[in-house]
Each structure stands twice: as C-alpha cells, then as structure tokens.
Amino acid sequence: MKIIETDIAIVGAGAAGLSAAAEAARAGAKVMVFDENRLPGGQLFKQIHKFFGSHDHHAGIRGYQIGRDLLSEVRDAGADVRLNTIVYGMQPDKSLGIICDGKSCVVRAEKVIVAAGAKENYMAFPGSTLPGVMGAGAAQTMANVNRVLPGERIVMIGSGNVGLIVSYQLMQAGAEILALVEAAPAIGGYGVHAAKLRRAGVPILVSHTVTRAIGSDKVEAAEIAQVDEHFQPIPGTEQILPADTICLAVGLNPMTELLWMSGCRFTYIGPFGGHVPLHDACLETTVPGLYVAGDITGVEEASSAMEEGRLAGIAAACSLGFIPAAEAEKRMEMIRHRLDTLRSGSFGAVRRQSKEKQLQAMQDYREKEGLAQ
C-alpha cells in the first residue's frame, strides 16, 4: 500500500482546516489537507449572510467571500489540498487511512489536525422520516450551493441562528416560510435575524412544536401545536399547515468518529453538542501530536472555527520547530484573546463556560496521569 509522508496532515478543508493549513504552511511546514468533498470551504460557501462581530472577525463580509479569501491564502501559503479524498480511519499512532481515486493509501504525519466539523441533529416525531423533512443546513445547501429549491412551502423548526438565518435565505431563494416554530417560550437566536423575518410577515410561533408530518410518500402537510411549560402539546391547539417541507434547525453535533478511533479522551458537554475531545490551550488532544479545531471541539460558529484553526496550525508548526516558541506563544495568546471576545455577551457566555470546563477536564486528566503540563 502506498504511504504518503508529510509534516502536518489536516482532515477537513472547511473554515478550521483551511485556517490551520494557511498558518502551518506559511511557517514552512509541509502541509496536506484532505477532504471528501469536490469543493473546498466546508460550510462557508453556504453562508451568504454578512458575518457579525468586530473587524478582526470579518464583520460585514459575507461567508462565501471569507471562504474565497481563505482559499487564496491557503494557495499562497503552499499547502497541498487534496479534494475528493475520504479519510476513513485513524490509528492510535495517528496514521490515516485515505481513499483517493479509488485507491487506499496510508498517510503518516508528524502532527495531525482533525477539523471534521459537525452534522445536524435529527428530531423524531410521527412522519419525521418522510421525504421533505430535512435539516435546515441541507435546505441551505440545496438553495445556495446547488441552486435548487428543496420545497416551496416550508415550516422551520427551531429559532436558533441557523433556523432564523436559513429561513430568510430560503425566502431569498423564492420559498415561502409558513411558520417558524420554537418549543421554548422565547426565540433562541439574535433578535436582528428574527426581526427580518417578522418584517417579511413570517409568523414566529414560540411555545409551539411540530407534532406530525402528514403524507404518504412525501410531506404534504405539517401539524403543529402549542406546548405547555413541560413542552407537551396542548390538545385542541393543533393547526395543519399546507407545507411540502419541514426543516429541522435543532442543533448540531461534532463529527468525532476519527477521534474515537484514535483513542483520544472525551468529555460530555451538552451546550457543545455532546461528546467533545479533551484538549489543552494549544488544541492538542490526549493523543500526543493530535490536534483538533473548529466545530469538532464543540459546536460554535465559523468565526471561532477559523480562529481555532489558526491556533492549532501555529501550535503544530511550532512543535516541529517551524516557529520559535516565544513568537508562537505571543501569536496564540492574541488568538485566545479574540476567541474570548467571540465567546462573550449573553449568547457567548455559555460557550466560554463550556470551553473552560473542557480545558479543566484536560488539566484534570493530565494531573491524574502524572503528565507534565
């Protein structure tokens, strides 16, 4: 079997993986990035809205433009991006099994950064397996990337930022949003996104849930109902909406399969989407030389994924001697400061607490194992 050797192997050519590749390759490391998709950028090219935050975080720039800038940065840095390449496994020694052009190869790298991202959660209800029930991100992919409307009359479940933003983007693509349904008594995402929907006349129904998808071989209607304080549907409040599509925007979970194979340790953090890898302030896991970055470390958003990617890229390149330790530490400290900014405010606080819990779990692990910090 063919063996490919490189300094740093990165799994995932999305926001985090490309950012890591840019930093590590610019420092002089031989960097290879693997992604099973035919196009790079992960989910960035689906984000047609303007990003929030400060100038440092590309505020006011649309996601796909950030993706284009990142791609040219990676090209200039000289990283080798291999698309249409599936990474199907990782050994405890960090060697990767890949399939490229139908052939299986092994990749041996001094350092590995896994930036595999996250996938959408599913929610079970009668009829939820019918064609026409799909992730909100799936509908976004269809409308913004593949340029086909997945449905014309849509009910959106979930009022986090994904639910709010994707609803608006589906309207921009020509769909009608019959209702946005949220089980909690208040919307979950930013008020500014919700206001755009309200101005466009979309009913936002809090304390409501979907109770049934109706149809024989595809969605022909959606039944929704009001819920009580225990999130139980209140009999008699059912409404039937003439939907052909029900989108679920009910959170995401990290794609950690490769990490489980490598034997690295995990901790459970609900707000981060489930089991997440233990890692230190340099994003190195309990497997020496194995780093993580982006949504796989805990579901956040693209801006923090890009910052974490840069941090992991610098840390990995520094550990191989491509960046002097003092300079690397200074740059990583600046990135950590920017991450703290992203994890602030009423929406960010829970993510900052989650990250602190995760770092503490890593520290506890190393103390227990008698490992140096």
Add this chain to the structure above:
Amino acid sequence: MRVVDHPILDKLDTSNTVTIYYNDQPITALAGEPIASALINAGIKAFRTTARRGEPRGIFCAIGRCTDCKMTVDGVPNVRTCVCPVRDGMHVTHQEGSGTFEKKESV
C-alpha cells in the same frame, strides 16, 4: 425549481447541462451538481425505500453524512446522491432496501 435569479448570489448559469436517467427516464442536470439536486429539481423527492418496512426516504443532511439519500448509480447500490456529482449518461435507480449490484456495463 431552480434558483436562477437571486438577490445576493450571481445569476445561475444554466447553459452547461448533462442528461442523466432516473429509472430510465431522461432528466436534465447541471454539469457538476450532485445527483440529489438534479432529482429534486425534477420533482423527485423519494429516493429509496427501507429494507424492513418499505418506507420512503429522501435527503436529510445533504452533506454526505446521514446516508438517507442513497440510490443505485450505474449499477452500484448505496451511493450517496447528495455528494456524488452527475455525469452525462449516468443511470440512477430508485433503491429498495440495501440494494443489489446490477450487471456491470461498460462505463
């Protein structure tokens, strides 16, 4: 329905097309797009039926993770149609259960 005109994105270029066959019926697809979006544009939403209960399934995640959209493509079962690009002359078949390998024709 194609998203041709869009307030943010460039107008969609629909000039470069290929023909694929869904259960032997020709469908026009845009070169390079995934099989799933070409089928959805043609009004096809149910891609397969499940092994035990014969229930219909279509796309769920559209990024190659959930495998709900798998179909038989050029005689090979369980192809994830949301990430597999179309090719001119490709045969896509509604899949029942886990599917079977069909007799291989020259590609």
